[in-house]
Amino acid sequence: xxxxxxxxxxxxxxxxxxxxxxxxxxxxxxxxxxxxxxxxxxxxxxxxxxxxxxxxxxxxxxxxxxxxxxxxxxxxxxxxxxxxxxxxxxxxxxxxxxxxxxxxxxxxxxxxxxxxxxxxxxxxxxxxxxxxxxxxxxxxxxxxxxxxxxxxxxxxxxxxxxxxxxxxxxxxxx
Numbered sequence: 001x002x003x004x005x006x007x008x009x010x011x012x013x014x015x016x017x018x019x020x021x022x023x024x025x026x027x028x029x030x031x032x033x034x035x036x037x038x039x040x041x042x043x044x045x046x047x048x049x050x051x052x053x054x055x056x057x058x059x060x061x062x063x064x065x066x067x068x069x070x071x072x073x074x075x076x077x078x079x080x081x082x083x084x085x086x087x088x089x090x091x092x093x094x095x096x097x098x099x100x101x102x103x104x105x106x107x108x109x110x111x112x113x114x115x116x117x118x119x120x121x122x123x124x125x126x127x128x129x130x131x132x133x134x135x136x137x138x139x140x141x142x143x144x145x146x147x148x149x150x151x152x153x154x155x156x157x158x159x160x161x162x163x164x165x166x167x168x169x170x171x172x173x174x
Contacts, residue, residue: 002037002083003098005029010078011071012062018074020061020082023099024090027061030054033084038065041079097152099128102144105152105159107132115161116140 006020022029031054038047050066063082068074089098099121107115116132119139123129128144142148142161151160 001086002039003086003089003100004039004081004083005033005036006061006082008038008074008077008080008082009060011074012057014071015064016069016071016073017062017064018068018077019057020063022059022061023081027054027056027059029090030061030063030082033088037083038077038080039083041081047077047080095146097154101154102130102152102159105154105157107142107159107161109161109163110150115163118159 005024006022008018009021010019011017012019020027020030030051033051033054036049036051038049040046049068052064052066054064055062068077092098102118102121105118107118109115114135116134116139118130119133120131121128121144122131122141126143129141130144130149131139132142133139142163147162148164149159149161153159
């Protein structure tokens, strides 16, 4: 299994550097990587790549991949994710989670009532949103915040949540 650590947004400069939006805690993480897998947006194609150099610029990682020497070459990779084997992921600290680990968790309220299953994690302008599917098939979005997501147990695949009144009905349309 692989973990996405970033996404190629655009070319930078004239020497084939890619501007990569980090999906990790720091753009500096890319300096620790040597080999990565690039995955197309529709996940139908992959390319194993060697990283020649990296540097940080305005919160992004500027990455030079071996064999990619022109901006036009980078543009063909726009929207591709940069992925590493799961065993190369850094150790998480208490209370930290990989986003892919949240997908599939079943949500329960404080009374033990099932409220739905996390189907996706979306990065919004205000932070992370959990896309939750209720048992009736309708979906709603829940901000991934400590005051709402009060307990996470990855081994039991469950999350205890405190839902604001009516939140699970806001997006659930007939």
